[in-house]
Amino acid sequence: MSESGTVIVVDDDQSLREALERLLRSVGYDVILFGSAAEFRAAPRPPSPCCLVLDVRMPGRSGLDLQQEMTQSGDAPPIIFISGHGDIPMTVKAMKAGAVEFLPKPFRDQELLDAVAQALVRDAARQAEEAQIETLRARLASLTARERQVMAEVVKGLLNKQVAAVLGVSEITVKVHRGQVMRKMGASSMADLVRMADRLDLANSQA
């Protein structure tokens, strides 16, 4: 069975790095190797789906530092940590920051392959999610200012009457705007619209 996706391995130990490449390649993944966090950061990111197999302890920036750095800049691919001496606080820290798996060395190969598969699925899902959110943003952008106001109120669960009172317009107007909003957003139901608003984090962005 052949897999697809790119696995980036960052480990300072060359023999382990190459061993991992062989293993991952034998399964069918594309593999890119880096000897340090800095090298990895300097190189362009491969296309999705991809994931990172990261050694915790390396000279220079540690794997955890790199994770934190990427999480802050918001472009972290899913990460699988490997470590020769992972202690519990370190594992907790990595997992809390969103790591897919924390594998102490020596790990069973199947554990790593499972983690990689899981990470790639997660990355693909993230990519799909981003694309969906992008679509929703475009739809949101097509709303008029008034429609957006109506939508913001409606998704709070307000009735047409209440929205009308808040915005100082007639109930009929709200009804019309609401219909427009449903149509433009491509929402099949009120619940659908609320979910969209939720995904767009509308409540916060509008507040």
Next chain:
Amino acid sequence: MADTSASTAVRTSESTEIEDLRRRSWALSAYAEGTSALIHARAPSEFYSSVCEAVVTREPFIAAGVMLLDADLRLSVVAKAGPAAAYFDDLRLSARADHPSGMGPGGHAARSGEPTYMRDSLTDPRFADWRGSAARFGIRSTVSVPFSRDGKVLGLLSVYANLPDAFGPEEVGIFSKLGDEVAFALGLEEDRRRLEAEREARQSSERRYRLLFDHFASGIIFTDPEGVFIDVSPTFCRMLGRSAEDLLGLTADDILAEEGRAAFDQAREAFRASGEPSSLRRCLLTRADGTVFPVDLSVTMLPDKTRLSIVTDLSQVIEAEAAREAVETRYQSLFQHASEGLVVGDADGVYLDANPAFCAMVQMTREEVIGKSAVDILAPEEWPLLAGTRETFKTTGSYTTPRRWTFRRKDGTTFPAEFSVSRLPDGARLSVVRDVSEVVAAETALAASEARYRGLFDQGPAAVVVVSAEGFYVDINPAGCAMLGVDRDAFVGQAVDAILDPDEQLMVSQAAERIRTEGVFRGHWRLRRFDGGYVSTEVVSTLLPDGNFVSVMIDITAREAAQAAQLNSEARYASLFDFAPVGIVLFRDDLFLDINPAGVALLGYPREAFIGQRLSLVLSEEDLKNVPRDLEDLYRTGSAHRVLRLRRADGRQVPVDIVSTLLPDGAGVSLLTDLTDRERAEAAERAAEETVREARAHLERLGRTAALGEVMTVLAHEVNQPLAAISANGEAARRWLARDPPNLSEAGEALGAIRRDVARAGEVIRRTRAVLQGRPSERVAFDLNAAVSEAARLMRTEQRRAGVATILDLAEDLPPVRGDRIQVQQVVVNLALNAIQAMAELGEPPRLLTLSVARRGEVAEVCVTDTGPGLPPGDVDQIFDQFFTTKAEGTGVGLAIARTIVTAHGGEIRAEPATPRGARFIFTLPLATSDGDAA
């Protein structure tokens, strides 16, 4: 009648000649203009007017007109022109010789067909009648020329001049010629119109034939005398599924199916010989797709010797016939095989036919039935009623039985049957007879059964209630009423909950579910009587066919009380019961039957108040949920063990260890042990453990700072790196080899990498050992018993968590040993932890860890024995080469290190199987005295 020539004045001299020439030129000119106008006229309506206008363009002609002669010999003006045209308005002329209107020149001309002229209106006696009006218009002379066709005068052209003598014989001849031209033009026009009409008629006829050709339901073919198709109709093309282009040029031979060709050839021969119209039925043709279909053919020879063939597709006709036959067959078969008796009678009710089912019913042959009528097959008592059915049948055309009739068989026995009669299209009657003896028997049986059950329901000793699917009582029997203390009328319509305890209401849905899945529910219900008391019942519920549930309930209150009493009366148990230091409660299902004094003391309820209560009295809601499962366990295994918090009468929660046993009669007995004190002790123990854990952490920290720990950490990382690489390469090599075809070069590379990493790992181990061996460790004399005891204490948490009991077997009078106390403890702890984990993983009790210390001559011996799964198969000594433990809870010191430490201390380490199962690790340490340097 005067000769016109007689009135002609003879003139001589030159002036006369000039006059003649002038007159002639006027006439010729009129002729030329008139002829030209005729030629240019577009339609007959224009002929007359254009000729008139052409004539009057020249002096001296002041009026010209055309009059047509009708059947009454009247002359009517149809065209006129010229300055004096109004003269015609009052003119009344005819061709009649017996009337003044026919006396003028026009009348004469029309009558005789000869041109007639008048020289001077003032003098001509024939003109006397018109003289006055002619004078008004300045008319002096006139000529009238008739125009005729086929010898019949059609009309006149009359021309008037303002001069006398404007017309001489020559001029009359010229005008007469103009009249001929008009007649000719008329003739031409008539011919044209006739031709036009003929063409029109021909075209419309052709159109009709074309429509016929294109749309006729039968196909039409024109063939030449050789039989070649020269035209085929669209219908014919459709029949064959071929295009006209495709068919033209073919002959019948090209589309005839093989079968029936001989018949066609024969018919064709006959047709060719006689030339008489001929037809051929059921001739088979082949379609484009190769299928064959039947047609009727007829052929006629046309006058031009082409042949016209009409082809009629019979496939649908034949299909319809086949369908009709099939339907008939079906009905015939229905008639023959119907389970109902069918009998056909004529309008008078005399039977004409009967099916086998009917014959069987009445035990007659078909021949016997035929000719009989209703009276022959009905019991005599039914005869009077026949008139009524006849009446109904006569008015409505059918009769359907409202009742069962008694029929009579040939042997005189009778049977009940239903029957209906209906009229068939041909006036015959069809009777359908259904023998209902079995139905009647079943009904009778049902009634008997109902009566039986009704008796059981009404008089039986068991209480019976019927519950609708919606959860309402719909019936109750007298026994039920008695048991529940309620009237039937008051009970019916109540919700099912009405007689259930709130606790049991929850179980209703479970019971319903059980009935649905297993068909029946058996259980115990404690029901509330309507007078306020309770009654214990054994219940069997099941589903009735009508969707209602029926529950049969037997009052077991008395039996339970008796059982409880019996239990109590057992003297030897009674004393145990009364004086046991543990609480004892008896219960059945979830109902308490009894409690002993210790139980009363434990729970704080008086015995009387406790008996008859439910488990919910003392259990928390959370624990109540588990009760059904626990009871199930109890019933299945006969015993159960739980630690629960029970609610005392004063509301306090008390921790109780509960051991329950199932008694032979189905009741349960629970022994309750108060754990309040024990819990307090355990809390203290936990606090102590905390202290120990701190001590152990301290030891670990100590171990690390004491270089060994540091080394271990480095070792772990150093070794793990190549190990991880070896593992990954190994898996990669396996996968490359497993490919089809295997990728040997990739696999080879991976294997090469493995060899390098193995070497690297070995190097790390060697280096570490060298560090350990060369390390100057403490060598002091210490008490091995105390060190092992302390190590055991350090592991208490792990032991307890894994449910392991530890036996410490120390040596008495053991001299001190020499060495590094912490390292030795590390070895003990490591071996013990391995043992604990091995037993925890195996999961089978007993889990026993034995730590023993003994003196063996000049050495002290420490044994760590477990009851785990034992040593792995193979060379036992090899396990010490597994230099690392992956176990998360290990201290990081593997067997290899343990061996290194022991060896460094001058001792030995080995492993052996324990009996009856498990493993034993034994290591020795030299006694301090053996070297004589104990001081």
